[in-house]
Amino acid sequence: MGPEMELVRSVEQVPRHPGGNRVAIGMWDGVHLGHQSILRALVDSARAAGGQSVVMGFDPHPMALLRPEEAPRHLQSVEERADVLAALGVDVHLVIPFTREFADLTADQFVDRILIGDLCARQVMVGFNFTFGRGGRGTAGTLVELCARHGVEVRVFEPVRLGGETVSSTAVRYLLAAGEVGRAGELLGRPFALSGEVIPGDRRGRRLGFPTANLNTAAGRQLPAPGVYAVRVTVLPPGRHAVLPHEGGVTRYGGMLNLGTRPTVGGTGLRVEVHLFGFQGDLYGRRLQVEFVRRLRAERAFPDLDALARQLHQDERNARAALAEFDPSLLSA
Numbered sequence: 001m002g003p004e005m006e007l008v009r010s011v012e013q014v015p016r017h018p019g020g021n022r023v024a025i026g027m028w029d030g031v032h033l034g035h036q037s038i039l040r041a042l043v044d045s046a047r048a049a050g051g052q053s054v055v056m057g058f059d060p061h062p063m064a065l066l067r068p069e070e071a072p073r074h075l076q077s078v079e080e081r082a083d084v085l086a087a088l089g090v091d092v093h094l095v096i097p098f099t100r101e102f103a104d105l106t107a108d109q110f111v112d113r114i115l116i117g118d119l120c121a122r123q124v125m126v127g128f129n130f131t132f133g134r135g136g137r138g139t140a141g142t143l144v145e146l147c148a149r150h151g152v153e154v155r156v157f158e159p160v161r162l163g164g165e166t167v168s169s170t171a172v173r174y175l176l177a178a179g180e181v182g183r184a185g186e187l188l189g190r191p192f193a194l195s196g197e198v199i200p201g202d203r204r205g206r207r208l209g210f211p212t213a214n215l216n217t218a219a220g221r222q223l224p225a226p227g228v229y230a231v232r233v234t235v236l237p238p239g240r241h242a243v244l245p246h247e248g249g250v251t252r253y254g255g256m257l258n259l260g261t262r263p264t265v266g267g268t269g270l271r272v273e274v275h276l277f278g279f280q281g282d283l284y285g286r287r288l289q290v291e292f293v294r295r296l297r298a299e300r301a302f303p304d305l306d307a308l309a310r311q312l313h314q315d316e317r318n319a320r321a322a323l324a325e326f327d328p329s330l331l332s333a
Contacts, residue, residue, distance in 0.1 A: 019051035107133030254330035
């Protein structure tokens with residue numbers, strides 16, 4: 001996370017600011033194009049007023065507490081999201097622990113105690129489908145009415161549509177589950193990415209001529225459909241969990257990734273294994289960010305390792321062709 005933004009987990013930890021707080025509230029999972037429209041307005045408003053931009057989110061997802069069987073898989077970890085928000089210019093990311101006590105706050109109590117009393121909000125921004133308060137009874141309209149009592153403006157943002165589709169975290173999850181990473185990236189405004197620490201594997205890829213880095217990804221994560229993908233890989237600086245495509249000062253590689261159980265060798269557990277083109281060295285203990293560019297094929301079992309190796313060579317050719325269209329600089333090595 002960039003040094004200019006703070007990640008805090010209670011309202012008491014939000015830094016005091018003489019210019020006051022402009023607050024946007026939501027889940028922000030994925031920080032997709034709809035989220036970004038709110039965040040740009042928030043940052044611009046805070047800067048114009050000489051105030052502080054505060055993005056309020058919740059962890060865990062409210063559904064994990066209220067209806068755990070319906071809780072969605074997350075598109076980002078809190079740390080990944082914080083790094084993305086920092087790169088977008090946000091000053092503070094407030095992640096409120098979603099507890100039973102917090103869930104029991106009425107809409108009035110949320111506004112009076114949290115927004116006005118604790119955060120001294122001077123402006124509030126939410127999406128059109130925002131709900132809050134006990135039982136989710138408060139709506140965006142309720143928020144407008146309650147904040148008006150305190151002279152606080154509320155901006156309610158309409159949905160962003162792309163190609164006739166409403167941009168939402170749910171839509172991104174659906175596309176990823178179908179392996180449509182390109183379309184998911186369009187809704188996100190950047191390629192879908194995940195990060196993880198490189199952990200030891202069985203070194204079988206090295207024996208096949210394709211050494212791989214095995215990523216330890218967070219539990220509960222929404223992953224793309226199993227298969228082989230062309231990817232862009234970033235070696236993250238210490239302390240970072242995500243970078244945006246335009247950020248400099250990092251090393252990027254083209255590569256290909258297998259997400260699956262490795263049926264040819266009798267694998268069982270789901271693994272994320274990535275081969276970096278042109279890389280020489282040791283990545284153990286480093287954190288990588290993998291951006292999904294294109295799905296090349298589904299995972300399948302091969303009759304023997306020789307057949308698998310032949311397919312991997314074809315996968316490499318296909319991955320390089322996809323990356324040549326996406327970011328030719330990755331293949332300069």
